Every structure is written in C-alpha cells, then in structure tokens.
Amino acid sequence: MRVAIFAVGRLKSGPEKDLASRYLDRFAKSGPAIGLEFSRVIEVAESRASNAETRKREEAALLEKHLTDGAALILLDERGKALDSPAFADAIGNLRDGGKRDLVIAIGGADGLDPALYEKASAVLCLGKLTWPHQLVRILIAEQLYRAVTILSGHPYHRV
Numbered sequence: 501m502r503v504a505i506f507a508v509g510r511l512k513s514g515p516e517k518d519l520a521s522r523y524l525d526r527f528a529k530s531g532p533a534i535g536l537e538f539s540r541v542i543e544v545a546e547s548r549a550s551n552a553e554t555r556k557r558e559e560a561a562l563l564e565k566h567l568t569d570g571a572a573l574i575l576l577d578e579r580g581k582a583l584d585s586p587a588f589a590d591a592i593g594n595l596r597d598g599g600k601r602d603l604v605i606a607i608g609g610a611d612g613l614d615p616a617l618y619e620k621a622s623a624v625l626c627l628g629k630l631t632w633p634h635q636l637v638r639i640l641i642a643e644q645l646y647r648a649v650t651i652l653s654g655h656p657y658h659r660v
Contacts, residue, residue: 501596501603502539503531505641506566508559508609509634510543516635523642530649535596538645541638542566542604552611560614563606571602572622575613576641578631580624585658589648591623605645607637 505524511517528538544562547555567573572595583591595603606613618624627640650657 501535501592501600502537503527503592503603503605503645504539504542504566505605505607505638506542506544506563507607507634507638508544508562509546511635511638516639520638520642523639523646527642527646527649530646530653530655534649534653536592536649536652539602546609555609555611556614557616559609560617563604563617567604567620568602570600571604572600573617573620574603574605575617575621575624576605576607576627576637577613577624578626578629580626582626582628585644585647586651588625588644589651592645592648593652595622605641607634607641610634 511520524538524541527536531537544559547558549555549558574591592603606617627637632640647658649655
C-alpha cells in the first residue's frame, strides 16, 4: 500500500524538516518488506480566502485532487479518536490487508479540515488532546508511520 502525507502549508528548511525527513526515510526503507511504500509528501499552500469556511473548502479541493479512487483517507483532527501506537499500526495493517492500494494521511490548515472530508475519511485520529503546530504534527506522524512498520514487522524499536 502506498502511503502519502497531505499537508496544508509548507515545511521550511530547518530541524523540523530534517527530523520529519529522517523518519520518512526510515519508513521508506523499512516499509516495502511488509507491503508499505512511502509515496510522497504533498504540500499545498494555505488558502488566502477571507473566511475560514472558504479556506477549508478550497484546501479540501486541493486534497481531493490527490485522492485516487478507492484510496483510504485518515484525517488528523484534535477531535478525532486517540490511538496508541500498536492500534495505529493495526489500523494501517488492516487497511493494507483489506486491499487498499493507497492511503493519504491529511494534516489540515490552521482552520482545520472541511466537513465534507469527514464523510470520505476511513478514520479521524488525534495525536492527543493538546494542540500541536503543523511542523510538529508532520514529525509526529512521520515517526508513527515508521513505528507502525517496526510494530508490524516485529522489530524491537517499539517497546511496550
């Protein structure tokens, strides 16, 4: 299954980008052995519309252009379901084992995600009750993708 990260906003050069890249590189190297392929990070500019609803709608339209037919969509939202790392790994593994060819994990803009996306989502997850800056969310999800591969493959990186 090909896995992509969709992000509203660009990650500038610096330590955040370096750390996210490090985990995505680990994921890309480890994933193919268990049927997970890192495909890409899709970055789109934040909408400049004058109100939040229009901005979310415009950003959702950009996301939808990158969704292939039948792709699984996981939205990251502070009101989503909190999973521990093994449950996240299981969710990824179940999508893969269920025949999904593509997975897109979406990080919305500052205003959040358009309500229409929730109807298309396979899951809505949060990374805890705290609000995180988008740069850190990128790092956190990159690390969790790598951790999911290690859990699914039985690698000792994840210790209970």
